Amino acid sequence: MDNKHKKYDVEDAKMVLQENDLGSYICPTKDMYPHQWLWDSCFIAIGLRHTDPEKAKHELLRIFKSQWKNGMIPHMIFEDRSQPRSFISHFKIDTGKNFWNSRKISEAPDNFATSGITQPPMLAHACLLVAEKLPKKDASAFLRKIYPKLLQYHEWLYRERDPDSNGQIALFHPWESGLDNAPAWMEELSKIKKPFTIKLIELLQLDNLLGFLRRDTELVSSDQRMKTSEALHLISIAHKLKRQSYTSEKILKNPKFVVESLSFNSILIANNRYLTSIAKKLKKDIPDELKRSMKVAEASIELLWDDSCSQYCDRNYLTGKKLQTQGISALLPLYAGVLTKKQASDLVKMLDSSTKFKSKFPIPSAMKSSSYYNEKRYWQGPSWINTNWLIIQGLDHYGFTEEANTIKHKTIKMVEKAGFYEYFSPKTGEGYGSPSFSWTASLYIDLINS
Ligand code: GLC
Numbered sequence: 192m193d194n195k196h197k198k199y200d201v202e203d204a205k206m207v208l209q210e211n212d213l214g215s216y217i218c219p220t221k222d223m224y225p226h227q228w229l230w231d232s233c234f235i236a237i238g239l240r241h242t243d244p245e246k247a248k249h250e251l252l253r254i255f256k257s258q259w260k261n262g263m264i265p266h267m268i269f270e271d272r273s274q275p276r277s278f279i280s281h282f283k284i285d286t287g288k289n290f291w292n293s294r295k296i297s298e299a300p301d302n303f304a305t306s307g308i309t310q311p312p313m314l315a316h317a318c319l320l321v322a323e324k325l326p327k328k329d330a331s332a333f334l335r336k337i338y339p340k341l342l343q344y345h346e347w348l349y350r351e352r353d354p355d356s357n358g359q360i361a362l363f364h365p366w367e368s369g370l371d372n373a374p375a376w377m378e379e380l381s382k383i384k385k386p387f388t389i390k391l392i393e394l395l396q397l398d399n400l401l402g403f404l405r406r407d408t409e410l411v412s413s414d415q416r417m418k419t420s421e422a423l424h425l426i427s428i429a430h431k432l433k434r435q436s437y438t439s440e441k442i443l444k445n446p447k448f449v450v451e452s453l454s455f456n457s458i459l460i461a462n463n464r465y466l467t468s469i470a471k472k473l474k475k476d477i478p479d480e481l482k483r484s485m486k487v488a489e490a491s492i493e494l495l496w497d498d499s500c501s502q503y504c505d506r507n508y509l510t511g512k513k514l515q516t517q518g519i520s521a522l523l524p525l526y527a528g529v530l531t532k533k534q535a536s537d538l539v540k541m542l543d544s545s546t547k548f549k550s551k552f553p554i555p556s557a558m559k560s561s562s563y564y565n566e567k568r569y570w571q572g573p574s575w576i577n578t579n580w581l582i583i584q585g586l587d588h589y590g591f592t593e594e595a596n597t598i599k600h601k602t603i604k605m606v607e608k609a610g611f612y613e614y615f616s617p618k619t620g621e622g623y624g625s626p627s628f629s630w631t632a633s634l635y636i637d638l639i640n641s
Contacts, residue, residue, distance in 0.1 A: 198607050201639055205242055207611045207632035208235070213270060216253050220613070220625040223410050226287070227268040229254060230369050231630055233313035234577050236321050238633025241640045244324035248333055251318055255340045257303045259296075262347030266310035266366065267291070268303050286426060296436055307437030308367050308429070311458040312348065315341055315465035334469050341466055342481065348459065349484035351439040354508075358484065358491030359451040360459060361508040363442055364428055368452045370556070370570045371425065372417040374517040374563035375505045376450075377571075383447055386427050392420045415567045415623045449508040453495050454520035457527035458581070460488050464528065489529045502541070517561035518570065519554065519578045521547075525585025535589040542582075542594065550617035552605045553598050554579055566616045567623055573614035576602060576631045580638070599638050606635045 211217050216227040217235050224231075232250050239247040257268040269288040288304035299305060318337050322330040352360040362368055365376035385393075392398060398419045402408045407416050416422075428447050435441040443449065463485040470477050477485070497504045497513045502521050504513040524530055525538055541547045546560040555572055557564045563571045579602045586595035605620045606612075611631040612622025 197610075199610050200607065201636055204238075204611060204632035204635050207627045208239060208629060210627055211629045216250055216268075217629050218270075219630065220628050223407055223625050226270055227253065227257075229264060229266045229310040230313050230577070233317035234580070234630035235633045236317045237580075238630075238636040240321045240324040241636050244321060245329075247321045248325060248329075251314065251321060251337070252333075254314065255337055257300055257305050258340055258344065259298045259300060259305075259347075261298045261351070262343035263298070263309055263351070264312075264314070264344050265293070265305035266308055266369075267306035269305065286429070290426075290429070290433075292433065298437075307432060308364050309348075310367060311369050311455050312344065312462050313458060314344065315462040315469060319465050319468060331473070334473055338469055338473055338475065341469065342478065345459075345463065345466055345485075346478070346481050349481065349488075353484070354439070354443060356484075356487070357494060358487035358489075359456050359494060359506070359508075361449045362452045362455055363432055363439075363446075363449060365425060365448065366429070368455050368520075370454060370518065370520065372421050372568070373520065373570045374557050374561050375514040375520070376448075377421060377563065379448065379450060379507065379514055380421075380424050380428075383424075383428075385424060389420050389423050389427065392423070411624055415569065415573075417569050446509060450514070451495065451506040451508050452520070453503050453505045453516060454523045456488070456492065456495070457520075457523040457525075460485075460492065460527040460529055463488060492524055492527060492529055501537075517558045517563065519548075519556045519575075521558070522554070522582050523578075523585070525589065526581045528585065528588050530589075532589060535585075535591070539586070539591055539594055542598075550574070552615055552617050552620040553601050554582060555617040556614070566618050569614070569624075572617065573623055574602075574605070574617045575614050576606065576634045580634045583638070603635065603638055606631060611635065 208217055211221050216232065218225050219228055219231045232254050236247040236250045239250065253268070254264060258264050291306045293299035293305045293307060296307065318334065322334050325333060348360050365371050392401060399413065401419045402413055405419065405422065431447055432442060435445070467477060492503065495503045495506055502516065503524050504516045505520060506513050522538055522541060525535060542554065543549055547558045548554050552574055554574055556575055556578065557571045565572045567573065579598055583595045583599050605615055609615060609620055609622035610626055611628055612626055613624025613628040613631065615622055
């Protein structure tokens with residue numbers, strides 16, 4: 192097929208989802224990410240509901256099956272099948288089930304190997320949207336089934352991750368934000384004492400030389416991925432969490448990375464609202480304590496406002512210091528839906544600022560003025576379809592219909608021209624990362640249908 196002139200469409204998007212369908216779930220992309228990821232599955236279900244709502248429902252139900260006994264929903268669920276490993280693969284960096292070793296943790300589920308951290312809590316929104324497409328009886332059975340589990344998850348977030356009860360959840364690892372190497376995280380990590388080996392790699396500039404340790408750069412050019420030293424640093428933080436049994440109490444006694452994330456908290460605030468809608472549909476009452484936490488959370492987004500840069504920021508939980516966000520998170524309070532119209536319109540101005548997020552192919556994951564900005568490098572510049580989708584929802588919510596439609600149509604066009612890539616150049620629209628990425632395909636289907 193001559194891909195140069197091809198215009199991709201919904202049928203092609205469906206094929207990507209079929210390709211990545213591993214039977215009991217749809218993975219982000221078969222070769223690079225063969226497991227199930229929490230927020231990926233939410234986005235996958237949101238698109239899939241238009242073509243196969245029953246399958247979309249099962250995509251989400253499998254996520255709930257992996258819930259920990261304490262309520263946490265993990266960010267990765269590992270596939271059961273064990274793949275044959277070549278001799279060389281034993282030397283590769285591995286963040287699979289043996290790395291997380293959840294079966295050693297009593298809170299972990301008995302039937303699934305999972306990671307020990309979570310990811311943006313998009314579940315309530317995804318469940319509501321999927322339920323809309325199910326036959327009435329199935330929809331209410333589905334919502335009844337997931338409701339107590341969702342409650343437990345949101346309760347876990349406020350109980351375990353909001354130690355000072357200020358309404359802002361703290362993350363223990365950049366992976367929990369889903370924006371793995373966002374500028375704010377890399378800036379924060381540069382202040383944390385690094386393991387000696389990582390310092391050595393940086394000092395001797397061994398980054399490229401050590402590329403053979405990685406699986407991702409076998410599949411995608413290394414200039415489109417994070418640096419090896421960055422990846423190793425993230426892995427070393429996860430190792431420490433494992434030594435602390437992924438337990439908040441232990442982690443907070445000897446913390447490394449504890450950050451109140453603007454994007455995660457914005458997503459949680461919106462999903463508190465969707466959880467409340469599910470409760471209303473089922474004629475149930477949200478437990479009082481959770482209701483109180485949700486209320487505090489809504490007002491607490493203002494704790495992340497920073498006058499000196501006139502924008503919302505992430506915040507270091509341990510020092511209380513704001514982090515120079517410089518990334519797409521700055522726009523995500525739009526999705527939270529708790530800003531005044533004036534505050535929302537200030538964020539819209541950032542979308543139109545050529546030093547910030549204005550670009551031919553929306554929306555860059557880092558501000559163009561950021562020293563980290565690089566149109567190819569993962570969460571440090573490229574445009575991603577899931578964050579576009581969240582921002583479109585936010586713009587619509589505040590009545591910025593024209594702005595929402597512009598981003599929507601540009602996103603659709605970009606995908607139709609380049610294909611279902613993982614991320615895209617905000618300058619040229621060229622696709623980067625994996626060429627068959629599930630959430631790009633599914634959210635394209637959703638944007639076409641909405
Ligand atoms: C990367 C992304 C994360 C995503 C995962 C699976 O880690 O940063 O957001 O969930 O891949 O696609």
